[in-house]
Amino acid sequence: MENIILEMRNITKTFPGVKALDNVNLKVKEGEIHALVGENGAGKSTLMNVLSGIYPYGSYEGEIIYQGELCKFSKIKDSEEKGIIIIHQELALVPYMSIAENMFLGNERGKPYAINWNDTYGYADELLKIVGLKESSRTLIKDIGIGKQQLVEIAKALSKKAKLLILDEPTSSLNESESKSLLDLLLSFKKEGMTSIIISHKLNEISYVADRITILRDGSTIETLDKSKDDISEERIIKGMVGRDMTVRFPKRDSLISNENVLEINDFTVHHPMTPERKVVDHVSLTLKKGEVVGIAGLMGAGRTELAMGLFGKAYGRNISGEVKINGKEVTLRKVKDAIENRLAYVTEDRKGNGLILSKSIAMNTTLSSLKKVSYKGVLDRDKEYEVASNYKEKLKTKCPTVWQNVGNLSGGNQQKVLLAKWMFANPDILILDEPTRGIDVGAKYEIYCIINELVAEGKSVILISSELPEILGMSDRIYVMCDGKMVGELGKEEATSETIMSLILKASNKGA
Incomplete structure (x- = not known):
């Protein structure tokens, strides 16, 4: 009998104006690499945020069964204590702190009010060797590239005794050689018995590394493909994601x-x-x-x-x-x-850091580069702002209930469309x-x-x-x-x-x- 380490049953999660997850089911076998794929807004990251306790028990419907136990995580620390570690697409590292300090931030080694620095740096160096990073753990985060920072996040997960590792778009900022190295690292962890869930839009990587693939579409589970018996070609995965062939x-x-x-x-x-x-x-x-x-x-x-x-x-x-x-x-x-x-306009690669104000509305972000066009004598015309944002919402097919919704609540693809709308409105x-x-x-x-x-x-x-x-x-x-x-x-x-x-x-x- 197959050993199921995780089962998520009938998970439903609703935000104001939108149902992000609708009776989603997911089964993950112990020791496998399980991929989660779907279009932007399909609910992948939301499902993993439910699992990790970012969205606490009570804010969603359904059950999480982990290692045979019903779990009711109220915060991320609860899931981490069970060995469920999530690494987000936006890396949570402090640039002006060392690799070791980042790895044990909030999980310091030593006694209360007395960190054991020798133990901290020594253990950090051991973990860096495991993930294939040659830098000293005393190196500042700002002095290493994005690919190496991703490895630091994985080493950080290992320091927390990860049993189930969740990686959300781990290779989105990496070049091909760095991506290959990271995927090979996951395969080596698999040989040692670690279970991983990977979210990625790079379907060639999914085909390379995943044992099984669960496809989500519009907040619902569509199917799970098994590498050992199903076709997991890019064309087949795309068909499940979008509901049609994309030749x-x-x-x-x-x-x-x-x-x-x-x-x-x-x-x-x-x-x-x-x-x-x-x-x-x-x-x-x-x-x-x-x-x-x-x-x-x-x-x-x-x-x-x-x-x-x-x-x-x-x-x-x-x-x-x-x-x-x-x-x-x-x-x-x-x-x-x-x-x-x-x-001349520039659409930045860092939409969340430099391109958009996530805490503000779609309408505000859309008109930000050309406020004079929606103002009269220095006073913003809200009706005009709404009209402009609504026109671009329709033109670019941005999925959102209203243009007054905060950009931070949109999926990555829809955020990208708002960023494009912002600069298209400037008419470059x-x-x-x-x-x-x-x-x-x-x-x-x-x-x-x-x-x-x-x-x-x-x-x-x-x-x-x-x-x-x-x-x-x-x-x-x-x-x-x-x-x-x-x-x-x-x-x-x-x-x-x-x-x-x-x-x-x-x-x-x-x-x-």
Whole structure:
């Protein structure tokens, strides 16, 4: 008889105006890797928040049976004491504290009012070896990359004696090699008997690592697929997620590219804000034509975001130099306001940290970049604000009961649509999209690709930054490749492949080594 470590029965969770979970059922076997997939807003994260006690017993209907015991968690510490540890998509680490201090924050080693630092650092170093991190546990979090921070979170979970590890989009901010290493780590934990639940929109990773896959759609359980006997191809999973076959991942676009350059950048250089001697963007040049989608490919740390933010009114960096021309005219973009006035917009990769105000409404966030359009003599017109936000809600198919709902209550894909609406309302001629589909599902991705096509059909121009090569290849008319702050290649749509892009990156990396 199979050993079920977790069973969630008939879980129903309601928020004001929306039923997030509707009689959801989930069974997880001991020692397996169980994937939870579904479109944005399907209820995946909500279900795991119910399990971990973030949504306490009494705030939902249904039962949680863990290791044969009925559990009524009132807070996250209750579930952690049972060995249920959740690692959220937004990492909960303190940048100016050491790795060890973060790992044992709230779970300090020693006596009351007397931390045993030797034990703390010693045990932390042991756990870091297990997850394959070579850094000293005395290293500050701010001095390691996102991929290594993800490993710190896993080591932190191990310090809490995790029996059931829940990972919510663990690879959304990682490059391919970092993602592979993390997934292999989960497989090694599985060999040692640990049970894992993974939420991910990267279906190739799900197929690689998961034993069974439970699909949610619109807050309900659709089915559970077993790797040992069912088809778990990406096409099959997508069909369960969206309720139909999706044979086309990237919508077709008629080429309406003109010969005129709307943007020219020459010898653009950006220095690191904390270490001014370091160039994060090194004499980069590029062009963008009207009606064109230009992709910028590269590994994490290549300088793509730094280029975009430096261009967007010096939002990042210092000692910025170089020539910028918009519609053939040289412009000086000293601040973000200058960029907006020159019809340039930047959709940040960090929608929750820098793009949106989560505690404010969809309406407020939508009009934030162009308040003058919904104001009269400095007084905000609430009716006009509502009308604008409602129009974009319909146009972008944003799922929400009302535009007065707080953005923080939306799923990731719908938050991304609000962020796009914010900058579309500013009516830019040039739109820089930085990782526009990070952490969102295949259906929502397709909708955002359609929005990009609509924008260029209207004569707008788009710079697309993405770590997903299929996205760059599927959506771009022309592709630039960056490595170590430099532009190392330019490819036309016909000649661009994953292999040619990676070979340019590797060649530049070896040359710089």
